Amino acid sequence: MxxxxxxxxxxxxxxxxxxxxxxxxxxxxxxxxxxxxxSGKSSLLRAIAGLEACTGDIRWDDESxxxxxxxxxxxxxxxxxxxxxxxxxxxxxxxxxxxxSGHRDPARVEQLLALVGLAGFGARRVTDLSGGEQQRVxxxxxxxxxxxxxxxxxxxxxxxxxxxxxxxxxxxxILHDAGVTTIxxxxxxxxxxxxxxxxxxxxxxxxxxxxxxxxxxxxxxDDRVARFLS
Amino acid sequence: MRDNWRSSGLRERQLSxxxxxxxxxxxxxxGIALPVAFVGVFFAWPVATILGRGLFxxxxxxxxxxxxxxxxPRTIRIIGFTVGLAAAATAITLLLGMxxxxxxxxxxxxxxxxxxxxxxxxxVLPTVVVGIAFRTLFRGTPLDGSVLAIxxxxxxxxxAVVVRTVGAxxxxxxxxxxxxxxxxxxxxxxxxxxxxxxxxxxxxxxxASIVFLFCSTxxxxxxxxxxxxxxxxxxxxxxxxTQFLDLRAASVLSITQLxxxxxxxxxxxxxxxxxxxxxxxxxxxxxRRADVPAVFATSAVAVALVIPLGALVQxxxxxxxxxxxxxxxxxxxxxxxxxxxxxPWTALGNSLGFAAAATGIAMLLxxxxxxxxxxxxxxxxxxxxxxxxxxxxxxPLGVSAVTVGFGFLITLNAPPLDLRAxxxxxxxxxxxxxxxxxxxxxxxxxxxxxxxxxxxxxxxGAAPWRVILTIDLGVAARAALAAxxxxxxxxxxxxxxxxxxxxxxxxxxxxxxxxLIGLPGGDNAxxxxxxxxxxxxxxxxxxxxxxxxxxxxxxxx
Numbered sequence: 078m079x080x081x082x083x084x085x086x087x088x089x090x091x092x093x094x095x096x097x098x099x100x101x102x103x104x105x106x107x108x109x110x111x112x113x114x115x116s117g118k119s120s121l122l123r124a125i126a127g128l129e130a131c132t133g134d135i136r137w138d139d140e141s142x143x144x145x146x147x148x149x150x151x152x153x154x155x156x157x158x159x160x161x162x163x164x165x166x167x168x169x170x171x172x173x174x175x176x177x178s179g180h181r182d183p184a185r186v187e188q189l190l191a192l193v194g195l196a197g198f199g200a201r202r203v204t205d206l207s208g209g210e211q212q213r214v215x216x217x218x219x220x221x222x223x224x225x226x227x228x229x230x231x232x233x234x235x236x237x238x239x240x241x242x243x244x245x246x247x248x249x250x251i252l253h254d255a256g257v258t259t260i261x262x263x264x265x266x267x268x269x270x271x272x273x274x275x276x277x278x279x280x281x282x283x284x285x286x287x288x289x290x291x292x293x294x295x296x297x298x299d300d301r302v303a304r305f306l307s
Numbered sequence: 308m309r310d311n312w313r314s315s316g317l318r319e320r321q322l323s324x325x326x327x328x329x330x331x332x333x334x335x336x337x338g339i340a341l342p343v344a345f346v347g348v349f350f351a352w353p354v355a356t357i358l359g360r361g362l363f364x365x366x367x368x369x370x371x372x373x374x375x376x377x378x379x380p381r382t383i384r385i386i387g388f389t390v391g392l393a394a395a396a397t398a399i400t401l402l403l404g405m406x407x408x409x410x411x412x413x414x415x416x417x418x419x420x421x422x423x424x425x426x427x428x429x430x431v432l433p434t435v436v437v438g439i440a441f442r443t444l445f446r447g448t449p450l451d452g453s454v455l456a457i458x459x460x461x462x463x464x465x466x467a468v469v470v471r472t473v474g475a476x477x478x479x480x481x482x483x484x485x486x487x488x489x490x491x492x493x494x495x496x497x498x499x500x501x502x503x504x505x506x507x508x509x510x511x512x513x514x515a516s517i518v519f520l521f522c523s524t525x526x527x528x529x530x531x532x533x534x535x536x537x538x539x540x541x542x543x544x545x546x547x548x549t550q551f552l553d554l555r556a557a558s559v560l561s562i563t564q565l566x567x568x569x570x571x572x573x574x575x576x577x578x579x580x581x582x583x584x585x586x587x588x589x590x591x592x593x594x595r596r597a598d599v600p601a602v603f604a605t606s607a608v609a610v611a612l613v614i615p616l617g618a619l620v621q622x623x624x625x626x627x628x629x630x631x632x633x634x635x636x637x638x639x640x641x642x643x644x645x646x647x648x649x650x651p652w653t654a655l656g657n658s659l660g661f662a663a664a665a666t667g668i669a670m671l672l673x674x675x676x677x678x679x680x681x682x683x684x685x686x687x688x689x690x691x692x693x694x695x696x697x698x699x700x701x702x703p704l705g706v707s708a709v710t711v712g713f714g715f716l717i718t719l720n721a722p723p724l725d726l727r728a729x730x731x732x733x734x735x736x737x738x739x740x741x742x743x744x745x746x747x748x749x750x751x752x753x754x755x756x757x758x759x760x761x762x763x764x765x766x767x768g769a770a771p772w773r774v775i776l777t778i779d780l781g782v783a784a785r786a787a788l789a790a791x792x793x794x795x796x797x798x799x800x801x802x803x804x805x806x807x808x809x810x811x812x813x814x815x816x817x818x819x820x821x822x823l824i825g826l827p828g829g830d831n832a833x834x835x836x837x838x839x840x841x842x843x844x845x846x847x848x849x850x851x852x853x854x855x856x857x858x859x860x861x862x863x864x
Contacts, residue, residue, distance in 0.1 A: 126766050127766075128762050148769055148771075152766060154762065160759050160762075173764070174768050176777075177773055219767070
């Protein structure tokens with residue numbers, strides 16, 4: 078149960094950005110996808126969300142979602158820079174998915190804001206927030222949609238280092254408390270180890286190794302993985 | 308930016324290949340069909356018919372006839388006069404507009420808001436009102452009825468275009484580049500020429516071509532000021548069609564004008580394509596000593612722009628040898644010797660009704676088209692198609708409104724579309740003129756919504772139509788309000804096509820004003836001036852409302 082990728086391949090103009098990736102991610106797991114830039118992490122994430130055409134199969138609970146349009150997949154993608162809606166306030170952003178589905182719930186919006194450490198921020202303009210606060214709002218907004226699968230694309234990369242370490246810990250706690258199945262893309266393996274249960278390494282579009290950071294470090298599959306993790 | 312385009316293109320491709328819901332395809336098709344059909348039926352067809360009647364009178368191309376028209380000394384003189392007038396007006400407008408563009412976009416000083424308003428207001432004033440204001444100003448001076456008066460009126464009208472277009476781009480210039488050049492030892496003049504002007508180049512060129520376009524096709528202002536003495540291509544087309552019924556000559560002139568306009572629009576589109584992507588703006592700063600000339604020049608321009616309006620208001624209050632509201636009271640009458648069929652107040656009511664309907668049509672078309680044009684599909688042919696649609700929608704701005712108006716009369720007068728007796732033609736023609744402006748206001752804002760923001764909304768559960776409604780239109784809501792106001796003022800002041808299409812019984816206020824000044828004597832001149840004041844006040848009120856919304860409609864072109 079959970080997410081199954083079967084031989085997922087994404088091509089841009091005949092060039093393979095993601096090359097035959099297969100993996101199972103059980104419900105409730107937080108999985109990190111790491112790799113150097115250009116290794117296809119973001120393309121894979123976008124393909125899972127339904128934003129990129131791909132071949133192979135993407136299944137959820139043994140049902141293919143390949144033909145399901147983006148907005149019906151229940152897979153929420155949170156972008157690197159949050160992509161908050163500038164014309165809505167914080168509460169409007171967090172409550173967006175509820176408004177779209179017709180189930181407004183101001184109490185839950187407030188609850189989620191408290192969860193990400195922004196209680197009472199509802200009426201603020203999103204353009205007045207710091208980078209870290211914006212990402213917290215984006216996270217609350219993503220969780221508000223009660224996604225089956227949460228896709229985080231470099232969620233902490235636009236935040237300065239000090240704050241990033243603290244937020245990585247927060248993120249781990251929030252995701253595990255919520256029990257939401259998550260794939261988080263990052264290029265920082267320390268960060269991946271803090272947030273995720275398992276780590277997958279992507280190289281030139283191929284998933285070359287999967288395990289915990291300790292396992293990966295103990296038995297790197299090749300020199301490049303060893304160098305990347307050192 | 309490029310990445311955004313790329314991924315949005317991919318999204319589009321994926322939409323069509325994987326998840327293209329039949330409803331989605333139907334919606335996009337309808338979205339494209341609506342503006343295309345409107346422009347086709349209410350612009351291309353009438354204009355083509357007019358041209359066909361003139362150029363193919365017997366079914367075959369009348370080459371000899373065309374040559375005859377083009378070799379008439381009067382034709383040559385009029386084409387030369389039009390181009391010369393527009394070129395001179397463009398040069399003066401740029402010269403006066405640049406300091407104002409700088410001061411109003413980069414500096415922060417007291418009275419900036421007032422100056423900005425004074426500079427921007429003339430652009431939305433009805434052309435007939437501008438013409439009458441300058442006539443009133445120069446009455447009894449050697450400038451009365453002179454070329455210079457026409458020239459000044461055109462400059463008056465278009466400074467706002469330079470301030471808006473160049474100002475928007477000046478605002479987004481990173482001042483650190485200039486500072487870097489200064490540190491490297493370049494003098495202020497050198498910095499301006501090598502850095503600033505170079506980077507402003509595209510927007511200056513865009514502003515120049517738009518101003519030239521407006522000046523070379525100006526109708527109401529030139530007709531009011533030039534009278535019978537000075538004709539431009541546009542007023543000559545009017546004269547030829549209405550007075551001499553020389554359709555052939557009118558068509559030849561229309562074609563000439565069309566060619567010039569299309570060439571200009573192609574240039575503008577090229578230049579604009581390079582400027583719209585950057586929409587950052589840097590903080591304004593207090594003026595330094597070196598900025599004093601620019602601030603001074605801006606103030607001088609603003610004062611000069613207010614003078615004609617001041618003269619208009621002053622004259623409107625003059626009754627006989629004294630002062631009073633007699634001219635305004637007379638607006639309830641039909642003028643001396645019953646010059647009019649309806650009173651100016653009734654005409655104002657007509658104007659408001661027509662303008663409201665035109666605004667509705669223009670907003671519907673403008674919103675649909677802007678949303679379409681803000682997408683960047685990946686396939687080059689689809690992108691070219693959208694660019695073509697963009698250009699086609701701009702055409703009505705440049706093509707002789709007179710040609711459009713007359714074209715309506717001779718094409719929409721028989722089944723399947725017999726609208727001659729219907730007053731709907733007036734708002735349709737006005738909407739044709741207003742829609743391109745609506746698109747120019749909305750498009751930059753909609754383009755600022757990145758494809759990834761739409762993707763974020765989609766993954767949060769919003770269906771494609773929901774994304775357009777909540778994200779695109781949400782972000783553009785204030786711009787849409789501003790565009791509504793702009794469309795309304797443009798429709799209110801439209802003269803060229805309306806003068807053909809409205810009947811004496813449902814004439815609009817600009818048409819009535821023009822009729823009044825054509826029948827001098829008695830109170831008619833005073834009434835025309837009072838009615839102009841009313842129209843100007845109304846327009847300014849709408850613009851003031853827009854400014855209060857603080858919508859950045861800069862970069863409108």
